[in-house]
Amino acid sequence: MVTGAALWPIMTALSSQVATRARSRWVRVMPSLAYCTFLLAVGLSRVFILAHFPHQVLAGLITGAVLGWLMAPRVPMERELSFYGLTALVLMLSASLIYWTLFTLGLDLSWSISLASKWCERPEWVHVDSRPFASLSRDSGAALGLGIALHSPCYAQVRRAHLGNGQKIACFVLAIGLLGSLDWMGHPPQISLFYIFNFLKYTLWPCLVLALVPWAVQMFGAQEVPPIRSS
Template sequence: MESTLIAGIAMAEALQNRLPGLENMWLWVTFLGDPKNLFIFFFPAAYYASRRLGISVLWITFITEWLNLIFKWFLFGHRPFWWVHESGYSSQTPIQVHQFPSSCETGPGSPSGHCMVTGAALWPVMTAISSQVASRSHSPWVRAIPSLAYCTFLLAVGLSRVFLLAHFPHQVLAGLISGAALGWLMAPRVPMERELSFYGLTALALMLGASLMYWTLFTLGLDLSWSVSLAFKWCERPEWVRLDSRPFASLSRDSGAALGLGIALHSPCYAQIRRAHLGNGQKIACFMLAMGLLAILEWLGHPPQISLFYIFNFLKYTLWPCLVLALVPWLVHTFSAQEAPPIRSS
């Protein structure tokens, strides 16, 4: 295993030093592949394109991110930015690698969440686009474009994670394979508009299941916070260690999104919009308004205390599906109806 880790460091060094001028590109790619962006950008974009597609993206995102958390707890994967120091490799071998603000994540490294969660959540998007292309073109080369774009984007995300010293190549590969497999398995089985109790129980199962697993392993003598202490120990700047990279931050996000999805689907606003048909202009307006409201939520910041942050994160991601699915479309539809000129009878 040590030879695999050393080869991963050599690959990161090559990406950082032998491909000059690509730093901003890798930083932008890793930002796009962040699982958090699946909630705040890809989910509303997919939903306003297709109601079923948006719900699929959201459901697969929070289920896969929860599974990624569980896998990381059991696999105990090191991250390159601390392994080079903790193992003593950097003192034995001269290497030229450096950290970035996105390097200092606090959870274990295997498998890569960027690759696993993003790969799974974008699978239904890729298949939906592929079916649209296939219905309009008989050329096998044109039909292959969505699949090729999907694979290219995920490969770029994986390389960016290696570049940043956030993951080793084998962790990226594990994330890519598991993400594509989960996307393929889950996309046809996404529950659509179940009872509110179903989503409430799903949120409760995510929260209690992970918490029970954590405390069971802790009772057995396994310190699941080992990666947090290593991140603080070896990150070049303390401010680079973000609260939202902690394992329980993703858990609060996932359970909140599950509950928010159920509340949104059973709200009066959604029931009214469900019967209406929004035009393309209205859908674009919905997306822009949703992004504006998100900017306000981000501007509010978050509490510095870790326990209050988890509560705030849970409430924020409970609110977000309600805004995207119900409140924003209802507002756009209501104001559009008021602004429409009355039809005069001749």
């Protein structure tokens, strides 16, 4: 869902640029075709590695495309930190309310997980990521982390500076290394602790990528200007 929504404005921007320069109909549909092909590959890979069930992937792709279409003209630029905090809170409360309402009515959203845990030859292969609240803890944490990163002093300092190509490459390598290290740590086996850990991890990710890593690269890569000697 997140992949489909995040790539939608990129696809529409590329489509508009291609439409103004290309006359061929096939060339014009290339961004849309690449978008659909990439989402299909992501969905198949999620099923293949047993991270999600097919119905979850299909629902997520459709929801992501619709959200990208609806929210593209409403990008939250220059919002207050409270906006991001309230967004994370509303996501958690609304999803919890919907889940428990459906559960009270007799509809268990974890029905596929229960069946898989019962009939799978290796029940440990049923990932915790496939549970309904796993995506919720990730998305709400990312929303809060984005707000914290955009309003941090580190980001304000980096925004005023100009990073060279070498510094941008260093930021990319360092960010990938740190994010990979966080993924390598794994997660607690208890479900409640997993949700808390997942929330905190994805809150930290935007802070690292947008603020902390560029700030550290800028600070260590800045060259001290020698003082001008008067004659």
